Amino acid sequence: MDSPEVTKTASTPSAATETAAAASSIGSPIVQESPFSNYLSNLSPIKPVKNSRILPGYADLSSPPLVFTSPHIVSKCEASSLQRPQCPQKSGPETPKDNVGISSVDVPPGLEKCDSYLSSKFNVDSEKDGDHSSYTKEQHCSPSGVVDEYLSEPVDTECTDCVHSANPITETEPSIGPRGLANLQTIVLNADTDKEAPTFALPTSGQGSSNCVLSSDGLLYETLSVQNLHANEDYYDHVEAGLDDPGVSQLYRGMSRRCLQFEEAQGIGQGSVPAMNSPNSSSDPMGLRLPFSSAGMENSKILNPGIAAPSGKRTMINLTRGLISNRSPNHNSNARLSIPKRSGIGLHLNSIVKALPMECNVNESMKTHLSENEKCSTQLSNSVEKITHAEEKMLENQVVPAVVSATSDSLLTMKSVSALQSLEPNETPPKKRTLSLEQCENYNELNQSSPKKRRKKFTPDGDGCKRCNCKKTKCLKLYCDCFAAGIYCADSCSCQGCFNRPEHEDKVLETRQLIESRNPLAFAPKIVHQASGVPAVIGEEVNRTTPASARHKRGCNCKRSMCLKKYCECYQSNVGCSSGCRCEGCKNVFGRREDYTIVEEIMSSTTSKDGPNDIADEKLAGVDHSNDLFHADSSELESPAPFTPQCQFSEHGNDAPKSGPFSTRYLPSPLSHMSTIQSDSKTSSPTQTGDSLLAEIDCRDMEFTIAEMIGELSPKLDPISGICYLSPQRTASSSAVAASPSASKTKDLSTNVPRPQFEVGSGGTHMSSSIRWHGLPVTPMPSLGAGKMIDDVLMEEEDTTPEILKEACNPIQSVKATSPNKKRISPPHAHSKRLELGSIVSGGLKSGRKFILKAVPSFPPLTPCLDSKATKLPPTRKSNSQQQGK
DNA sequence: GAGTTTGAAACT
DNA sequence: CAGTTTCAAACTC
Numbered sequence: 001m002d003s004p005e006v007t008k009t010a011s012t013p014s015a016a017t018e019t020a021a022a023a024s025s026i027g028s029p030i031v032q033e034s035p036f037s038n039y040l041s042n043l044s045p046i047k048p049v050k051n052s053r054i055l056p057g058y059a060d061l062s063s064p065p066l067v068f069t070s071p072h073i074v075s076k077c078e079a080s081s082l083q084r085p086q087c088p089q090k091s092g093p094e095t096p097k098d099n100v101g102i103s104s105v106d107v108p109p110g111l112e113k114c115d116s117y118l119s120s121k122f123n124v125d126s127e128k129d130g131d132h133s134s135y136t137k138e139q140h141c142s143p144s145g146v147v148d149e150y151l152s153e154p155v156d157t158e159c160t161d162c163v164h165s166a167n168p169i170t171e172t173e174p175s176i177g178p179r180g181l182a183n184l185q186t187i188v189l190n191a192d193t194d195k196e197a198p199t200f201a202l203p204t205s206g207q208g209s210s211n212c213v214l215s216s217d218g219l220l221y222e223t224l225s226v227q228n229l230h231a232n233e234d235y236y237d238h239v240e241a242g243l244d245d246p247g248v249s250q251l252y253r254g255m256s257r258r259c260l261q262f263e264e265a266q267g268i269g270q271g272s273v274p275a276m277n278s279p280n281s282s283s284d285p286m287g288l289r290l291p292f293s294s295a296g297m298e299n300s301k302i303l304n305p306g307i308a309a310p311s312g313k314r315t316m317i318n319l320t321r322g323l324i325s326n327r328s329p330n331h332n333s334n335a336r337l338s339i340p341k342r343s344g345i346g347l348h349l350n351s352i353v354k355a356l357p358m359e360c361n362v363n364e365s366m367k368t369h370l371s372e373n374e375k376c377s378t379q380l381s382n383s384v385e386k387i388t389h390a391e392e393k394m395l396e397n398q399v400v401p402a403v404v405s406a407t408s409d410s411l412l413t414m415k416s417v418s419a420l421q422s423l424e425p426n427e428t429p430p431k432k433r434t435l436s437l438e439q440c441e442n443y444n445e446l447n448q449s450s451p452k453k454r455r456k457k458f459t460p461d462g463d464g465c466k467r468c469n470c471k472k473t474k475c476l477k478l479y480c481d482c483f484a485a486g487i488y489c490a491d492s493c494s495c496q497g498c499f500n501r502p503e504h505e506d507k508v509l510e511t512r513q514l515i516e517s518r519n520p521l522a523f524a525p526k527i528v529h530q531a532s533g534v535p536a537v538i539g540e541e542v543n544r545t546t547p548a549s550a551r552h553k554r555g556c557n558c559k560r561s562m563c564l565k566k567y568c569e570c571y572q573s574n575v576g577c578s579s580g581c582r583c584e585g586c587k588n589v590f591g592r593r594e595d596y597t598i599v600e601e602i603m604s605s606t607t608s609k610d611g612p613n614d615i616a617d618e619k620l621a622g623v624d625h626s627n628d629l630f631h632a633d634s635s636e637l638e639s640p641a642p643f644t645p646q647c648q649f650s651e652h653g654n655d656a657p658k659s660g661p662f663s664t665r666y667l668p669s670p671l672s673h674m675s676t677i678q679s680d681s682k683t684s685s686p687t688q689t690g691d692s693l694l695a696e697i698d699c700r701d702m703e704f705t706i707a708e709m710i711g712e713l714s715p716k717l718d719p720i721s722g723i724c725y726l727s728p729q730r731t732a733s734s735s736a737v738a739a740s741p742s743a744s745k746t747k748d749l750s751t752n753v754p755r756p757q758f759e760v761g762s763g764g765t766h767m768s769s770s771i772r773w774h775g776l777p778v779t780p781m782p783s784l785g786a787g788k789m790i791d792d793v794l795m796e797e798e799d800t801t802p803e804i805l806k807e808a809c810n811p812i813q814s815v816k817a818t819s820p821n822k823k824r825i826s827p828p829h830a831h832s833k834r835l836e837l838g839s840i841v842s843g844g845l846k847s848g849r850k851f852i853l854k855a856v857p858s859f860p861p862l863t864p865c866l867d868s869k870a871t872k873l874p875p876t877r878k879s880n881s882q883q884q885g886k
Numbered sequence: 887g888a889g890t891t892t893g894a895a896a897c898t
Numbered sequence: 899c900a901g902t903t904t905c906a907a908a909c910t911c
Contacts, residue, residue, distance in 0.1 A: 472905065478895055479905050515895095522895095557893065566908055567892045 467493040468500075475500035476511040478522060483508070486523055521553070527573045528553050551591075555580030563588035 468489055470480045475489050475498040482489040482500055488508070489500040499507050515522045529550045552570040555578055556563060563586045566572040570581060576591015577583055586593045 468906080470906065473895095477905080479907090481907080484895095518896095554894090559893075561892065561908090565892080567894090569894075572908090 468495045468498075469493070470495040470498065472496075474498060476508065478515065483512075484523065486512075524553065526553050526569060527551065527575055550575040551578040551580065553580065556583045557581070558583040558586070560584075562586065563592070 468480045468482045473479045475483050475495045478484045489498045556568045556570045558568045561567040563583050570577045577586045577588040577593040
């Protein structure tokens with residue numbers, strides 16, 4: 001906890017060792033254990049972990065549903081984010097050599113859910129550049145399946161053992177593609193597999209050791225050996241360089257801020273990191289400002305005692321020091337600083353990126369390696385490039401639905417780097433360490449709050465740095481962007497009576513804990529990256545900047561801004577709205593809610609038999625069919641109704657209330673149905689972010705599933721099949737709606753955006769329509785429909801993403817786990833059970849995925865989902881009523 | 887720069 | 899859990 005001490009540790013080699021020891025506690029095998037070191041480790045905020053294992057804390061963290069419920073798989077997709085021009089990419093100089101091998105890990109289907117699987121290795125030869133960069137992809141499915149866990153899981157860097165071995169780019173699991181699951185990419189830098197060369201393995205995968213741990217916070221903790229540090233440093237350097245580049249978006253800077261205080265360290269930024277930064281920080285390129293670990297201080301403590309500890313400043317400072325120390329010759333080669341990348345809430349994303357660098361193991365080699373760092377950096381960049389290319393291919397070929405949780409973000413950062421390169425090779429081919437757009441975005445958010453150094457929100461301010469202007473909250477509430485971001489307010493802030501300063505660290509921490517106690521996710525990064533190989537949601541086309549994958553965890557609740565103004569958190573973050581949003585009349589340029597998009601389709605296609613609601617109309621109007629999803633399938637879209645049939649079940653009875661309208665096979669206005677669906681999706685999505693994430697992750701899958709479901713199912717309304725199929729959906733939708741406790745859901749339902757429901761009976765659903773759905777990349781829909789579908793019916797891909805998916809998918813669980821958002825986790829992949837529709841599986845599915853509806857006993861008993869639905873139904877009514885009331 | 891609007895956060 | 903209030907940012911003028 002004691003940050004100051006941490007600094008000590010960092011500074012001294014011994015400290016490094018100590019830190020390593022601490023890390024060992026985490027799970028680093030290598031860590032030296034000496035009482036002293038242990039002591040130090042305890043003191044030092046920074047825990048040296050060679051191999052960060054999943055911290056127990058993590059498990060805990062993960063466990064909490066609210067925390068990252070849905071692990072988003074880090075998707076390469078983010079690579080899509082690459083788009084973000086903003087993110088400065090480091091280019092060239094760094095690119096070069098690739099001693100470091102980066103491996104992208106494919107996330108196994110399960111992983112997708114879990115998402116956090118990133119295994120990456122960083123093996124860098126301090127002495128020599130890692131000549132060998134092995135580039136391997138591993139897919140880990142976190143067996144645990146719980147995304148949260150994944151998230152929470154710290155990454156062990158050391159585990160070279162882990163999957164990645166020398167094999168240069170290898171994908172352990174090609175499977176990703178088929179499922180469309182996002183592949184988690186992990187960059188492995190293997191210069192040479194040093195003994196200590198850390199590797200990231202996702203523990204969750206069950207494969208075993210993972211070096212990287214994802215914290216519930218979504219932070220990726222990595223333990224790096226000194227060598228790694230070098231690599232990281234290089235990485236950061238590159239990043240910084242990128243920042244320096246005019247081209248680099250402020251966002252990027254912002255990211256850097258939080259993650260690293262490059263400015264100070266390198267002076268890239270302004271370097272002034274007022275309160276937060278310790279004097280030392282200036283020198284530290286790595287200096288992080290992590291006043292808080294978002295998710296958990298706890299986690300951080302666990303994972304990174306040092307970081308977590310005390311005050312953000314200290315931690316920041318400590319980290320920086322640690323880095324410095326690393327560089328300093330003094331560092332013991334052995335000693336490692338494992339700086340867990342804390343994902344403080346705000347930091348998450350940043351943390352990822354930073355984490356890598358942060359996690360430097362301080363080795364003497366580090367010293368020597370400092371020079372090497374450059375090499376490493378170049379190597380890394382090279383490796384990254386490689387990776388990115390590979391990933392690009394992967395992505396292109398495969399849709400990676402995986403959603404990246406906040407933690408994933410970190411992972412993403414890793415990936416993103418590669419992805420970015422891969423994705424935007426053209427744009428910034430050289431920059432290897434470029435961050436993905438998503439990352440950037442995330443950073444932005446995070447940065448926004450980041451106080452001094454770079455809060456870089458992308459604000460109109462030239463800097464993009466934002467500063468708070470709190471007057472009454474003393475900057476101790478989430479109203480304060482700085483506080484919310486887990487950073488101290490900067491001098492530049494205009495806040496009054498600010499307590500969010502290092503001097504009030506205690507108070508800040510206390511407050512923070514209180515808030516977290518109420519809402520564990522309060523400080524979690526708001527934006528989750530979904531793996532998006534796929535163009536995410538409808539809006540994505542529009543999304544220029546944001547990777548489709550990125551989504552706001554909680555979603556927005558905009559009523560009047562149409563999600564076209566910064567009032568909208570989604571929009572502000574440059575991310576599209578998702579099923580988790582309860583916005584009305586969403587026109588988010590970065591991606592409208594699935595529901596809306598769906599609605600649009602419906603509207604367009606059907607031309608609204610029933611006059612869509614005004615809102616709906618507006619939405620429709622707003623939505624251009626050209627947009628994304630529909631575009632793709634424009635022809636299909638036109639087709640009358642993409643309606644999915646709803647099954648009318650006994651469950652309906654449950655649903656009935658809601659469904660009242662729903663009950664009708666076709667809702668008078670499809671839109672209304674749609675709305676319901678959306679709501680469902682939203683509602684259904686377990687509030688837990690993780691879940692939601694999962695749901696999102698699977699969006700495509702969902703699409704497919706839905707399409708399949710619809711197409712196949714609808715036609716097959718057979719009592720049996722039909723029931724099964726439908727029941728789940730309907731129930732899901734209806735139930736979901738009803739179930740969705742969140743008022744927001746109700747809002748959604750009631751209102752403005754009516755969403756079409758799928759009714760089986762209506763028969764309206766045409767195979768084609770279903771197909772369309774398939775085609776539709778729309779995340780929302782898929783999520784909705786899919787989510788519902790999934791929930792209700794267990795749809796599994798043939799591939800199986802087993803447990804994780806199941807878990808995630810577990811409708812009940814997901815549903816039960818009510819995350820604040822109540823997002824439903826769509827187990828798109830959930831494979832576990834399929835009711836085979838027999839032929840149902842539509843070969844036509846884009847993905848080629850086959851979902852078998854495992855017996856969804858259509859009825860209540862079946863899947864928890866169904867049950868949940870039934871149970872939930874009542875609520876939906878309420879919600880509806882409420883909405884109506886509104 | 888002041889005032890209004892907006893939606894999240896906090897409170898009840 | 900839902901509704902209301904408070905808050906600060908975003909926006910408008």
